[in-house]
Amino acid sequence: MRKIGNIFWLGTKELRSFLHDFVLLGFVVYAFSLAIMAQANSYSQEVHNASIGAVDEDHSELSRRIIRAFLPPYFHQPRRIAERDIVPLMNLGKYTFTIDIPPNFERDVLGGRNPAIQLNVDATMMVQGGLGADYAQQIIMTEIQDFLSHTEGTAPPPVNLDVRILFNPNLTSAWFTSVMGIINSVSMLAIILAGAAIVREREHGTMDHLLVMPLTPFEIAMSKVWANGLVITVAVGLSLYLVVRTLLGVPIAGSIPLFMVGVAIYLFFACAVGIFIGTIARSMPQLGLLYLLIYLPTIMLSGSNTPLESMPPWLATVMQASPSTHFVSFAQSILYRGAGIGVVWPQFALVAGIGGLFFVLAILRFRSTAAQTT
């Protein structure tokens, strides 16, 4: 009972300090509002406004129809360019795609001579180049079929493939990037808030003070976990309801309360890591540098930017040890696929376990940190 009392009262102190730090407060507000909006509008997951140049050497009805078929939002209106400009313009990076419709194309199509359209793709634009090439081919083929069905009619294929996309039928980037933005912000803030709380107490000399009072490192660390965790949990909740659902209009399939439980468990881990690096770093700048080395890879490789399936298997296995990877994974399960506790509990347990490990490490290091003040 005493322990709980101590943890509670120390935590309220933590909350009061936090509310007085307007810079941090502004940082939190930014991370859960503007930063989310900016990422939601990044279109990083889809083909959007791809730049395309078109060479029309045919000047026929069909060639004009093909060029007109490239429409926003997938493609910019194609710019007419000359054939000799294809290479220099693509070198400059002006166009991700160029199509070249050869002379007499329409005549050859009607004559059944199976002519070829050239589609050049800038293969250094990985997301847009790959997906856009598929889109462009479909657009061209559909347009030719359409044109032909007016003139002669074609036989339907014997087997049709009907692809249905679950959970996000139109594959809107914002549905994904907004929630992933929240996840990025959670990791970013939780680690740094907890870590900075430790280093700040040490720099102000109050850590010494706590350690000579009848308090255990467990109580001190736990108070920081609950206080910082609470702040971020509230921020996540508000961000999900106000920013993601209301402002961005992203429908959320699953149970938000269940997700919030997951957030709380993840926060336990993130705060524990923060406290742990707070016990290693001797000053705020060192904390910051250490933090970047942890934060950047865990977030960039967590599956919230590029799919885990695209990593080399050994790296994907290594990333299984990072709770951020599981956080991203269960967030997707719960929020998009509507998964219940029955599906995600192993991941919850894993995150809690790794969090517990760091928490124990942090507590073991706690006392030795006091020595570093002078």
Added chain:
Amino acid sequence: MSRPTAPVARLQNVTQRYGRTTALDAITVVLPSGCMVGLIGPDGVGKSTLLSMIAGARHIQSGDVFVLDGDMKDAAHRAAVCPRIAYMPQGLGKNLYPDLSIRENIEFFGRMFGQPRSERAWRIAELLQSTGLAPFADRPAKKLSGGMRQKLGLCCSLIHDPDLLILDEPTTGVDPLSRRQFWELIARMRRRRAGMSIVVATAYMEEAERFDSLVAMNDGRILAVGSPLELKARTQTPTVEEAFIALLPEELRAGRKRLEIPPNRTVNAEPVIIARDLTCRFGEFTAVDHVNFTIERGEIFGFVGSNGCGKTTTMKMLTGLLAPSEGEALLFGRALDARDINSRRRVGYMSQSFSLYAELTVRQNLELHARLFHLPAQKAAARFRELVAHFGLDEYLDQLASDLPLGIRQRLSLAVAIVHEPEMLILDEPTSGVDPLARDYFWELLIDLSRNQGVTIFVSTHFMNEAERCDRLSLMDSGRVLATDTPRNLIESRGAATLEGAFISYLEEATGSSAVDSAGDIAVPAAPDGPAPSPPPRPLVSLRRLFAYTIRETMELLRDPIRLTFAMFGTVFLMLAFGFGISTDVNNLTFAVLDRDQSHESRAYLEELRGSTYFVEQPALANYADLQKRMQSGAIRAAIEIPPGFGRDLEAGRPAWVGAWVDGAMPFRADTIRGYLQAMHQLYLTDPAVKTTLPQARSAARIEVRFKYNQDFESVYAMVPTSLSMLLALFPAILMALAIVREKELGSITNLYVTPVTRIEFLLGKQIPYIGIAMTNFALMFLMALFIFQVPLKGSFLALLLGVLVYVTATTAYGMVISAFASTQIAALFGTAIMTFLPASQFSGMMVPVSSLSATAQIMGRAFPMTYFIPISVGAFTKGLSFAELAGHVAELAVFIPVLTLISFVLLRKQER
């Protein structure tokens, strides 16, 4: 000795405010030249502000300051006189560089004043000789004792032979022997250079006795001006300290009485603390060296010594914060156990920094501690009332601790330390920085605790008059206890007049040096009594001063293992992670089949999928519920359903349907899977093996897709050059961002304010080493790209190299802007992280071309250098472009450099606000 009659400084109606507090309130004063003028008064009365304004380091808000016959508001005059002024700010060696050796520090100052190598050499030799620092010339400043640090500060100030020397509390926290040596040094120096004016601020009133003229200050106002004799005569007091107190306004002196210390009545009480051979080592450095003492119940025991002599470390060992390397400590008769919660309840501790929660109010601070010590509610309330009344805290109850005057904060801190009625109090320099009146009040409280409540008090201090109030005390120096006894016995045993004299005598015995050390006189170069040499012509940008900063920054970087490791291996580590991890080649996709036909035809269709290298098949699906569950948990990314009658329909020539479900949680992956499935479907339709059974329409036209630059469409060829771009945006910016703000936080920025170095020299000089680091990073990452990731360089290396150079200059300049703007390192660090990470990862064309972004994101992207460097990096590596083809991008990138440098120039001030 001829004294020029014109005053060295004249202040008229000067008022300076920081937020709501008024530091200087309509000050008008004239400081005579050619003599030693002292500013006296407690901390926080505006002495430092006044001095920094005279030095030209601080912006003048209102009023006029004339120094050396010119207006200090005029930047041209400041620039002209700054080579004639030397300014040593408050804080031990605050404008020195701790990682640099004594010689390197002085060298740096010499370069800043544009002295050529030969001149520096003899000046440094003479200064080191006359200050007695010569034997330690290669010792880093951070390893110097307080006294040596002050001497070094003096050397750095005298390197350019100033006419006006401004010293802000040069001896605070220094042991009495070093303090005496310091004043000897100043005296000798004045004998040699009679014309020099010196303005000194001090909190030690006894030092002020020997100044030529005094300015007594309190609360931003001047109380009196005159020689020490005049002041004492006017107030009819024997000492300057008494005179000062007499000069204070009536209401402050009200209720003040001479401090009476009743004798300690407890005789031969049992020992509360016993230290036996207590030793603490940090690496090779011995902070506390076999310390022995015994403290008895109810006594006030003092620890006296200079800053850094081991007082704090000893106290930390006694509170269990530090484990002793050797020896033992007994607390209440038992060996100290850091884990023993119960013994902690019997001890109160007040650390040097007062350890209060500045963001909590007085009430909240007291209540929090009462709760943490688990006082029962009723008792807590009573104790709260008692402490508030006794410590005079009523009127401050709801103020934040950070808003309290220092003296009140100190009282609150003591109240907090005794809220649980401890039997013993450990107080680490509880009175540093507090004015004499508040110090007396504080001691009254301590004496009351000791004599009336039987609390044992263990207190450390560097004030001798406080030491005299202790029952017994230990004199400490360099980690050792020199002597332990009552003040009276200590004085008598050395035959000294004062405790300070006794301490000096002990110190001399311990260190083997004497107060008046035999070092030669301060040598004044060239013409000792002639006029000061006219300042050399001032070029707009002096390369010597610029490189002074470059050399210093480089040395500091090389000596900071943490920053250096981060700078070098941070990029390597992240390049490995990103190079392998950030990829868009979607492979190993899991899928499962719900084959409800189980015919030859259905298997033929699925064969196409199973043969693919992109997919990995999972156990077949049993039914729709299974499909639903496994999609939900993310176990499979795609499911294929072949309906019953698929084979029959095919044979009958009826259109057959296949259903596919794709997990859309990650849109890019889903879209890619859809593309794969459709391609596979097309393959199936044109497969000759299938064709035999089916009539197939001939396609009307073909599309020849050409993946330019990267035929196999492997993402490593794009991602490695972009990851390199991203890391060269983040790391140089972050390292640079810490560079300037670090000087602001540590105080060495003062050197920019008061020396001839210009802002542009400062900025560029500091930027050069970081550009060097970034180029090294590039070299490492370039080799990794070639040999680890096997991404060949197809285009112009020269263009890439030039592009990188321009790029890292731009990204360091980006960090420089943030650093010039921010005021703390932590703000700069996170400001830079926010300002670089989002634009770098999202809006610079790493994943999405900038032209495809929404309008605001495009603006963010186009204002970030990386947007212009990715085409260079990808162009040179993968697109195989020539120098001419890349030159345009390099030119665009180059625009950032002057723009960002100009912004930093405007944001960085040549004076403090």
